[in-house]
Amino acid sequence: MTANDAVLGIDVGGTKILALAARPDGTTLASAVAETPSRETAERVISAMADTARAAMTKAGLGIDSIGSAGVAAAGAIDARAGTIVHSPHLATMSNTPVVAVLSQLLGMPVAIGNDANIAALGEQRYGAGKGVQDLVFLTISTGIGAGVIIDGKLFTGSAGYAGEVGHMTVDAHGPYGASTTPGAWESLCSGTALARIATERITAGERSSMSTALLDTNQEGLTARDVFAACRSGDALAQDIVADAIVYLGAGLTSLVNLLNPAKIIIGGGLSNEWDAYIAPAVALMREQSFAGIGKLTPVVPPALGAEAGALGAVALASDALHQA
Amino acid sequence: MTANDAVLGIDVGGTKILALAARPDGTTLASAVAETPSRETAERVISAMADTARAAMTKAGLGIDSIGSAGVAAAGAIDARAGTIVHSPHLATMSNTPVVAVLSQLLGMPVAIGNDANIAALGEQRYGAGKGVQDLVFLTISTGIGAGVIIDGKLFTGSAGYAGEVGHMTVDAHGPYGASTTPGAWESLCSGTALARIATERITAGERSSMSTALLDTNQEGLTARDVFAACRSGDALAQDIVADAIVYLGAGLTSLVNLLNPAKIIIGGGLSNEWDAYIAPAVALMREQSFAGIGKLTPVVPPALGAEAGALGAVALASDALHQA
Numbered sequence: 001m002t003a004n005d006a007v008l009g010i011d012v013g014g015t016k017i018l019a020l021a022a023r024p025d026g027t028t029l030a031s032a033v034a035e036t037p038s039r040e041t042a043e044r045v046i047s048a049m050a051d052t053a054r055a056a057m058t059k060a061g062l063g064i065d066s067i068g069s070a071g072v073a074a075a076g077a078i079d080a081r082a083g084t085i086v087h088s089p090h091l092a093t094m095s096n097t098p099v100v101a102v103l104s105q106l107l108g109m110p111v112a113i114g115n116d117a118n119i120a121a122l123g124e125q126r127y128g129a130g131k132g133v134q135d136l137v138f139l140t141i142s143t144g145i146g147a148g149v150i151i152d153g154k155l156f157t158g159s160a161g162y163a164g165e166v167g168h169m170t171v172d173a174h175g176p177y178g179a180s181t182t183p184g185a186w187e188s189l190c191s192g193t194a195l196a197r198i199a200t201e202r203i204t205a206g207e208r209s210s211m212s213t214a215l216l217d218t219n220q221e222g223l224t225a226r227d228v229f230a231a232c233r234s235g236d237a238l239a240q241d242i243v244a245d246a247i248v249y250l251g252a253g254l255t256s257l258v259n260l261l262n263p264a265k266i267i268i269g270g271g272l273s274n275e276w277d278a279y280i281a282p283a284v285a286l287m288r289e290q291s292f293a294g295i296g297k298l299t300p301v302v303p304p305a306l307g308a309e310a311g312a313l314g315a316v317a318l319a320s321d322a323l324h325q326a
Numbered sequence: 327m328t329a330n331d332a333v334l335g336i337d338v339g340g341t342k343i344l345a346l347a348a349r350p351d352g353t354t355l356a357s358a359v360a361e362t363p364s365r366e367t368a369e370r371v372i373s374a375m376a377d378t379a380r381a382a383m384t385k386a387g388l389g390i391d392s393i394g395s396a397g398v399a400a401a402g403a404i405d406a407r408a409g410t411i412v413h414s415p416h417l418a419t420m421s422n423t424p425v426v427a428v429l430s431q432l433l434g435m436p437v438a439i440g441n442d443a444n445i446a447a448l449g450e451q452r453y454g455a456g457k458g459v460q461d462l463v464f465l466t467i468s469t470g471i472g473a474g475v476i477i478d479g480k481l482f483t484g485s486a487g488y489a490g491e492v493g494h495m496t497v498d499a500h501g502p503y504g505a506s507t508t509p510g511a512w513e514s515l516c517s518g519t520a521l522a523r524i525a526t527e528r529i530t531a532g533e534r535s536s537m538s539t540a541l542l543d544t545n546q547e548g549l550t551a552r553d554v555f556a557a558c559r560s561g562d563a564l565a566q567d568i569v570a571d572a573i574v575y576l577g578a579g580l581t582s583l584v585n586l587l588n589p590a591k592i593i594i595g596g597g598l599s600n601e602w603d604a605y606i607a608p609a610v611a612l613m614r615e616q617s618f619a620g621i622g623k624l625t626p627v628v629p630p631a632l633g634a635e636a637g638a639l640g641a642v643a644l645a646s647d648a649l650h651q652a
Contacts, residue, residue: 077619133485134485135484135485151477151482152478156477157588158461158587158588158589159459159460159461159588159589159590160588160590161588162585162618162619162621163586163587163588164586164588165585165586165588165618166585168581168585168617168618169495169582169585169586170497170578170581170582170616171496171498171499172497172498172499172510173497173498173574173575173578174498180618181616181617181618181620182578182582182585182616182618183578183616184498184578189499248499248500249499252496252499252508252510253496255494256494256495256496256582257586259488259491259494259495260489260490260491260492260495260583260586261489262484262485262486262488262489263484263485264485264486290507290508290509291494291507291508292491292494292506292507292508294507295486298486
């Protein structure tokens with residue numbers, strides 16, 4: 001094998017490192033997993049990333065000569081051009097670390113890096129639910145709402161790397177701020193965190209609901225979106241009302257995205273995508289109805305295909321792109 | 327001169343055709359203007375476009391051999407790939423006309439076409455207020471809110487040519503529909519039409535205002551945004567309240583655009599940009615405050631530089647691009 005035959009994809013999160021040795025077309029040759037030593041120094045974390053990557057290489061029977069480059073998907077705010085993690089809540093010791101420079105020295109090959117949500121979008125576009133599509137939006141609806149936007153087959157990051165902050169679109173100019181600096185931010189109104197917060201506020205304000213048991217449960221740290229959907233299914237009127245309100249906001253934000261970006265496909269993942277029929281599908285129906293010139297009727301909305309490997313496979317795509325540019 | 331030395335840029339609106347003969351770098355060699363025979367057949371309109379273009383060529387002393395290609399900026403919904411005007415309220419007879427095929431035959435050169443708002447954005451990016459900037463948004467705030475989005479130096483049109491419909495972003499999920507299919511659409515809340523509509527509704531509902539004189543003036547077709555800003559300046563409380571509300575929405579939409587697209591620059595034109603200090607500047611201040619991670623603080627917001635020639639110069643840029651691709 002030559003140096004153009006294989007690449008490494010490394011996904012580093014707060015708890016786990018997943019490394020893949022793969023062909024540039026996304027075919028996985030071998031994988032390795034390790035715990036992230038997230039409380040130790042940045043050097044130790046990067047060294048664990050290199051070890052995990054080497055383990056995947058070894059399993060695949062590949063020497064260093066047959067690997068052309070490595071890609072990294074990391075949780076947090078990433079400066080892709082500088083090759084640094086600017087800030088990461090899940091990898092606290094890694095803030096302001098020149099990951100690319102250090103890892104590239106350890107592995108002896110070029111390294112490229114990106115934010116995990118963005119890189120997962122690249123993975124889905126290249127090898128998953130967005131295969132063959134040049135313009136797509138990959139949304140992750142969980143505690144917040146994040147996105148990776150692909151335009152013309154490439155990750156769209158904007159002029160300074162901050163594009164795609166869809167969770168901070170205003171969908172209600174007079175709405176609450178939540179954890180955003182933007183009033184009525186999309187994620188403040190319909191993320192998992194938002195659903196749990198709204199339920200808690202309304203029960204605390206005296207509304208009756210079967211969810212009050214879960215709220216008072218001292219074994220649980222407050223309500224979760226899961227509690228809200230469970231109550232919804234068991235016929236709880238408050239939960240149903242909260243979900244109905246949130247669907248209006250979810251649909252409004254999807255409409256804005258379609259009217260602004262006109263993607264060929266939208267992929268929706270994250271915890272709340274498990275509530276597809278109860279939550280995602282009705283919001284998509286609203287979007288189709290409300291979109292400009294009915295263009296949303298032509299936009300398929302689907303779940304992701306790569307599951308937990310989307311980040312690592314996106315890192316493989318990133319590494320392959322670096323190979324072609326070199 | 328050879329066929330790569332000059333191009334034609336043609337801007338066709340409901341009342342006027344403007345044609346420029348120019349160098350590919352945007353230097354205008356000559357211009358010609360004619361009335362649009364907008365009530366006559368599509369063939370007559372296209373023929374008038376060809377005549378106006380030839381008049382510009384002649385004035386510049388250029389023969390057909392020295393012109394490499396022509397670009398067209400047209401009002402309405404354009405299918406750029408098919409080279410047709412799909413629908414145009416201002417050029418009613420031109421709907422479903424294969425403009426590019428006919429004009430290209432008449433002029434004897436390749437022709438490219440685009441929507442006038444998009445093409446004006448390209449003009450500003452190439453030769454005007456966005457010169458040297460690769461990622462920008464050019465907003466036109468007048469009766470509606472339109473945009474041309476430039477990404478990586480190219481016009482961004484999305485997967486089916488519908489991208490950039492910023493006027494139909496939802497900024498208030500519970501807001502009015504106005505003329506949009508989207509609830510609380512940006513343009514339904516802060517375009518010129520919106521300001522006039524809101525003032526009319528509030529006066530009709532019994533609120534007192536100096537604007538009621540203008541509303542009752544039978545020589546004028548109802549209130550305009552100009553009336554609202556004039557009343558605002560003369561201290562009318564209702565007008566001031568309406569403008570203050572609209573600034574909140576204008577700021578919210580700008581924030582969404584910055585958070586989503588992270589442009590290097592925003593250019594704001596259209597009639598309401600004449601109210602820069604009273605209307606645009608306070609909304610920009612809100613955007614800077616509300617944007618994600620303060621990224622909007624780094625985003626200059628400026629008026630356009632090309633004035634009424636933006637469309638025709640954008641068509642020159644379009645023609646030049648076609649030249650380079652050929």
